[in-house]
Amino acid sequence: MHTPETPHERSLPPERHKGPVVLRRKQLHRRTSDQRFLDQRPAEPDDFTRTDPWRVLRIQAEFVEGFDALANLGPAVSVFGSARTAPGHPEYELARELGREIGKAGYAVVTGGGPGVMEAANRGAVDVGAHSVGIGIELPHEQRLNDWVDLGINFRYFFARKTMFVKYSQGFVALPGGFGTLDELFEALTLVQTGKITRFPVILVGTDYWGPLLDWITTTLVADGKVSTADLELFRVTDSVAEVVEILTAVHADDDGIPVSDPAPGASPVPGKAAVDAAAPGSGGDDAAPADGAPGSGA
Numbered sequence: 001m002h003t004p005e006t007p008h009e010r011s012l013p014p015e016r017h018k019g020p021v022v023l024r025r026k027q028l029h030r031r032t033s034d035q036r037f038l039d040q041r042p043a044e045p046d047d048f049t050r051t052d053p054w055r056v057l058r059i060q061a062e063f064v065e066g067f068d069a070l071a072n073l074g075p076a077v078s079v080f081g082s083a084r085t086a087p088g089h090p091e092y093e094l095a096r097e098l099g100r101e102i103g104k105a106g107y108a109v110v111t112g113g114g115p116g117v118m119e120a121a122n123r124g125a126v127d128v129g130a131h132s133v134g135i136g137i138e139l140p141h142e143q144r145l146n147d148w149v150d151l152g153i154n155f156r157y158f159f160a161r162k163t164m165f166v167k168y169s170q171g172f173v174a175l176p177g178g179f180g181t182l183d184e185l186f187e188a189l190t191l192v193q194t195g196k197i198t199r200f201p202v203i204l205v206g207t208d209y210w211g212p213l214l215d216w217i218t219t220t221l222v223a224d225g226k227v228s229t230a231d232l233e234l235f236r237v238t239d240s241v242a243e244v245v246e247i248l249t250a251v252h253a254d255d256d257g258i259p260v261s262d263p264a265p266g267a268s269p270v271p272g273k274a275a276v277d278a279a280a281p282g283s284g285g286d287d288a289a290p291a292d293g294a295p296g297s298g299a
Contacts, residue, residue: 032138033058033156062160066135069153070168073131076108077248078165080184081117081175083143091206092120095175098205098241099124099132102173105245108133110169113145113152117175122148135164162187171201171248176209192234193227201251202235203244210237 031039079098085091099109099121109125111118113134125132126148134149138156145152155161165172165184172188174181185204191197204210214237221227236247 085116095120103130119146
């Protein structure tokens with residue numbers, strides 16, 4: 001379901017952010033930089049020599065711009081979720097509350113900068129005076145960065161943008177969302193599983209929404225030996241904003257510069273334990289052997 005535009009949004013001309021450049025009206029192109037890059041088929045064998053070297057420099061510049069803009073951000077948490085969630089919807093209000101509480105805990109709130117859940121989380125950060133960051137992307141039908149982003153960066157290429165989410169965040173929180181949310185979720189889980197990032201909690205908010213996915217992971221991936229039972233400990237599932245903050249602060253309790261609060265009595269600081277307890281009772285001795293000798297390999 002498409003989220004209705006506000007009167008303010010309807011009054012704006014169509015626009016697309018192409019890196020730091022804003023295109024409107026006749027300057028809009030039908031294809032994005034990502035489309036041209038990924039869909040390109042060389043017309044002849046040496047076509048690379050005339051096209052890709054310049055593109056490589058532009059990609060490099062995009063990384064440099066992102067690193068420069070975010071270098072002094074400080075501790076941050078990325079929040080993902082649907083762009084189609086309307087203001088007033090329970091998930092919108094939940095995301096706003098989450099942004100407030102993450103901000104109160106001393107973290108900047110980082111989102112994809114769009115509407116819906118992303119806007120709500122940014123808005124919550126602004127409510128409490130926390131840093132509110134939006135990392136946008138050039139899309140064929142792009143919507144501008146939401147009004148609650150204080151520091152906004154637009155990227156041409158998804159892979160550069162994804163690097164910023166991981167490099168400058170101390171954890172990912174996923175609310176109900178679509179393919180984009182799932183993409184970020186499973187990329188983070190893969191990076192944690194393969195040891196590319198450590199001390200990086202991945203938290204899913206909304207047990208009703210995420211429960212069927214967890215069931216599928218347990219009854220299909222684990223049961224078929226594609227991932228191990230231990231991989232269920234890579235993430236947590238909860239309905240509680242307070243528990244999200246407890247998990248984040250417990251994992252980073254020894255990190256310098258991050259104000260932390262004491263976990264509530266009985267709360268587990270280990271990401272994933274609640275998911276294992278809830279979804280795989282009695283499975284502690286049934287770990288599937290990792291494929292090809294890789295720890296917990298699911299690739």
